[in-house]
Amino acid sequence: MKPMTVLAPLGMLGYGIPPRSMERGLARDPAVLALDAGSTDPGPYYLGAGVPFVNRRAAKRDLTMILDAARARRIPVLIGSAGGGGGRPHLEWTIDLYREICRERGHRFRTATIDAEVDRAWLRAQVAAGRVRPLDHDRPLTAADVDDATRIVAQMGVEPFLAALDAGAEVIIAGRACDAAVIAALPIRAGYDPGLALHMGKILECGGAAAYPRHGSDGLLGVIEDDAFTVEPPNPDKVCTVASVAAHSLYERANPYELHLPHGHIDLKATRFEAAGDRAVRVSGTRFVPSATPTLKLEGVRRVGFRTLAIAGVREPRLIANLDAYLANVRSRVAETYPDGYRLLFHVYGRDGVMGRLEPGAAPPPHEIGLVIEVIADDAETSAAVLALARSVALHVTYPGRQAIAGNLAFPFSPSDLRAGEAYEFTIHHLVAVDDPGALFRVEMLEA
């Protein structure tokens, strides 16, 4: 077959497309613009609260460039994990942005949306049938977890994208999706080897991250052929080297030799990375291994309460030397007024604020420490009330050898107490066995 070029304009919608990279990428006549717009990296909040982790204005700029290019060149656009979390509100946020741009620019596309939220009744039935197992942890999923979850999504593979393309979509806005699948969908539909297409997708999904120097948001070009693909940065100041591309296989993954999708996995054990000129890398030998039992990855979060916090510094050596006793004292004083119904945490920067339980420790006492006082409670008012007391107690409580009696803490901000809103945690990270990996995901054509 004739080679097919795919342009991933950037690694995350809203991180900024460099115009020159876009121009040079488009000059290579790509057959499709495909990109990933989501991640679990920023933590559980965004999936739970139903909000994106990128700025709307920044996402609008990127999406406008993409849609203008797609219209001018008559090529499709595939967006996966819309709005970050890839849930229904994230999809709606992206559709709203998309409609606004189309209105302003006078664009019209045949548009498909793909919903990735999971029906609770269906999932409870799968739990009961023993078709769900934990992923990367030991906790089996229970019906209660399903009920308690604020939002549950499943990661789609290529199937829903193929269905949307078959339905004539020129723009696909999808909920939670395997990043590699978004980029591989069109090449797979055209008949290219799925192992190569998905491996190319995995390298392109982070945009320019597989090129050196690795700074700033940027795009990446992939050219797929029958027995290999080549990746190359459109930015002339960057290069793909065997080292940069091979090292990207390590990124954010536990096993660099395997990448799992709903309908199978790609195997990199026989993969060859070779330089193709000074700026491109040719990749071959990656195999797709179909799975007899397709599985979907589920992600879900639960609201654990409301967070309030205060940030302060400590410079007094006597207090730093007696810090544990001091913090224990703050905790017990607060408990005299509020015995239970909240969690009070101290983050001690300068000691173990970064590594917590993983900190090997044994560093000399620092000359100053940063203290973050955090309260989680079931409702926002309790959270704020407990934090306010903890902050005032921490400011004034005594400790052994105390001389600086005017106050124990240096607050950088007024107000000192910051309401951080809802707090969530990941409670669902499981695999569910399915008969049809595409069946769960609803493909709908969007009314103009």
Added chain:
Amino acid sequence: MRTIGEIATFVTSKNAGPFLLTLDIVFPDEATYRAFVARRPLDRATVARLYGLAEADVVDIIEFEPAFAVKVTLRRPWASGAVGETDVYGAQQHVPLAQHAVEWPEGAR
């Protein structure tokens, strides 16, 4: 003795999903990579000790020759972003590994 951070081009950490932390040691060339893996300086017990974890929480130690890299994957003490979290992205957990000293020939790079 030489620290892993001195031998490697870089040592990094990052979440691999919300429940795993993955640490990458990438070496400058094939010779350094081969010299490192031939010495087998990292096993589950060593990594567990560096991070104060049980050996069972060291999920895997994988050699990845295409990138001249060794990858160490740990089970996170809790899911990313849970109450008590210190590093949502897991991006600053590499230092104990980078500062770990291993047997290394004098005069080698």
